[in-house]
Every structure is written in structure tokens, then in C-alpha cells.
Amino acid sequence: MKSRSDIIQHSLFEAEPVPGQHRLFSGRAPENTVPRVEDRPAGLAAIDDLDLLRQTVLKCRQCCLREGARGVVFGEGNPKADIMFVGEGPGKTEDEMGRPFVGRAGQLLDLMLKSHGFSREEIFIANIVKCRPPGNRLPTPQEVEACLPNLMAQIRVIRPKIIVTLGALASQTLINPGLRVTRDRGKWFEKDGISYIVTFHPAAVLRDERNKKRLIWEDFGSLKRKYAELCG
């Protein structure tokens, strides 16, 4: 018979990810950075309602990021979205507002969405980590691993047909750790019945508009065509 901890471990790390999803980080987390698996909310894998999932994720304390953040930025949009955008993690403005992509990078994302006929109401926007890393640093592999069950649960509940990975962290975490955004942007990948497209993070575009703006624009054109093909 399975012990309680067996069941929790199974439900959080094996039943949770999208089928076929590889585990990316196998190294052990340093003591005190990531709480034990046994501490995780046991019900995540069983949740099939986005509001219930939100309530559960808002209570998440699986890594230290929550201590330095105002709150958990769950993500927002259509609970039945065909397209999901995944960024890196909340920045200062997102942490203050409790909403994803509402700072400068979010304004650029909004512009690109609108210019290609999409609205925030019809898509879903989430991040790899749900709490702001201090000083906007890159989340550590341990923080990503701790938070990934939350995103996997979102993907499982929303069941998007298309996922747009914004930047290296989202692309490498969700598609393939060997991806390079400069080389692989604009490419489509099929995994577990979902079509993924890699593109730049909007913040990277803001830092280098001359070289990246036209390219991200092309990627959104490709997204629009794929959406028409799959969902039109």
C-alpha cells in the first residue's frame, strides 16, 4: 500500500506535469531553500477548476521568493484560452499590482496583441515563477523547480492549443533546455498536443528594439496564422 508521502510525491511530480514533460533540474536544492516535497499542497494534481487552483497557488510557500514579494502573481485571462503566454516572473509593477505583464514589457505585449487582433480577455498570461525575484534577478533552478507544478497545473486546467514562450527561461523550461532564443525564435515545436512558439521576451525587445522588434513582430504574425489554422 502507498504511504501518504508516496501519494503526495506522485501527485505533485508525476501526475502534475503535462504528459511527457521532462524534469529539468535534478540537482538537490540547498537546505532551507525549497521546502520538503511532503510540505506541498497535496491537492494540486486533483484540481480542475482555475479559481480553485488560484486559491491554492496564492497560498504557495514552496520557495523563498514569496518572503520577499508582496504576493503571488497567479496569472490572468480566459480560463479556456486557446493561447497561453508564459514569461519569466513578475517584476516590480506586477508584484505591486498582482497582475502579470503590466509594466513596460506588458505595455509592449499589449500593443503586439492588439496589433494582431488578440485581446487579453481571450488569452491567458502566466509566468514560470509566480513571485517576484528580488531585484528582478533570474529565478534560480531550484525556484523554477519549486514553482513549476503551479504552471503545469495551469496548463492542464486551461488546456491551451498554443503556448508562446517569452524569452529563454520559459522556452528552455517548457520546451527544451538546449533552446537558444536568438537561434530558435519563430520556430514551432509540438509537445503533448500543444504547439509552442519561441519568441523574445518583450523586455529584451525594449532593450534592443533595433534588432528585435521586427523579429518579434514576425513571430506574432506566425502566431496569428497558426491560431487561424488551429482555432479559426
Ligand code: URA
Ligand atoms: N516580465 C515577466 O517575465 N513577467 C511579467 O509578468 C512581467 C515582466
